Amino acid sequence: MRFWPLWLIVIIGSLVSCGSTAPALPPIAANQPNQILLLNELDGIGANSTITVLTPALLSQPNTILAAAIELGDQPIAYQPTLAIPAQTFAITNSYGVLRVNGVLKSSTEFEPITVKVVEPTSINLGELNQNLSVYNNQVLRLNGTLLLKDQAALLVEEVGSGGVPTANAAQITVEQIPSQSPLVQQLPNEQGNIRYGQITLVGMLRGKSLHVFWVEAQP
Template identity: 85%
Template sequence: MRFWPLWLMLLIISLVGCGATAPALPPIAANQPNQILLLNELDGVGANSTITVLAPTIFSQPRHLLAAAIELGDQPNAYQPTLSIPAQTLTITNSYGILRVNGVLKSSAEFEPISVKVVEPTSISLGELNQNLAVYNNQVVRLNGTLLLKDQAALLVEEVGSGGVPTANAAQITVEQIPSQSPIIQQLPNQQGNIRYGQLTIIGMLRGKTLYVFWLEAQP
């Protein structure tokens, strides 16, 4: 029988626990324009409800495509679910970005904007984020760190030592909506047992104590 190192057993338990105990998303209320929603929260919203959505977006003509997450490239790819808005509502020169859109949900795939705002991520360290969770709640942030991934349970850790072990008192945050099909995830350089890890940058929305991924970037 093979005996696992104690640190690896504890890390596996921590990752599994994060996947099992991630905070539930708040209940969805229709006609609440001040309540910021992610795309995976729209199932309970009825047609013709006025809502505010914050999402990564692929900018193209004749429609912009809001997505749960996107994979960057010359032609960004969108992950489900997706929602479209008319491109003429906003003039954009980039191929992707983040939009906060207040509007009327016409159907499960169609959104009629009332107001549209481009959102720029705030670059912040994990340590500063953990000390100011209430300040950055519902905000879009850019974080650098080491992603520890077991199946779909994930942690972003500020600093790790040899073998991917988080250093003492290293800041960390639970990560959700990891796009497992992303080449960046598939190419994480290190592995201990069934835990893969590597350094990357995550852009996403903070909700409580959990970061919801919009897209990933490889660190130089």
């Protein structure tokens, strides 16, 4: 019989817990433009509802593609779900960015924007974030750390020691909507049992105590 190290059992338990017992998001009420939604929360929103979405976007002609998440590269790839809005002029110098769009959802595929705002991610460390979760709720953040990944359950940890063991009192946050197809995620360099881990940078929206990932970057 093979005996697992205690620290590995603890990490696995934490990841499984994050993946299986995370509280459900509150129901979305239509026609509340001040309520910020993620793109995959639009199911059940009635036609002609006024909503506000915060989402990564691929900027192109004739439409700008709003996406649940994107993979960066010479030609960024969008992950489902996606939604198109008419192309507009944005103060973004590259082909992607984060947009806050207030508008009318005409149908599951048609979104008529009223206002569009470019949102720049705020860079913050995990320690500071953990002490100010309410301050940064619903904001777009850029976080560095070590990603611990088991299946679709993930944690971003401030610091790990030998073998990927989180250091004592290391700040951490649950990661949701991790784009597992991204090469940066697939190629995490370290493995312990069925947990893969490595340093990474995540950009996404903070919702409560979880980060909903928009895209991943290699740490500088």
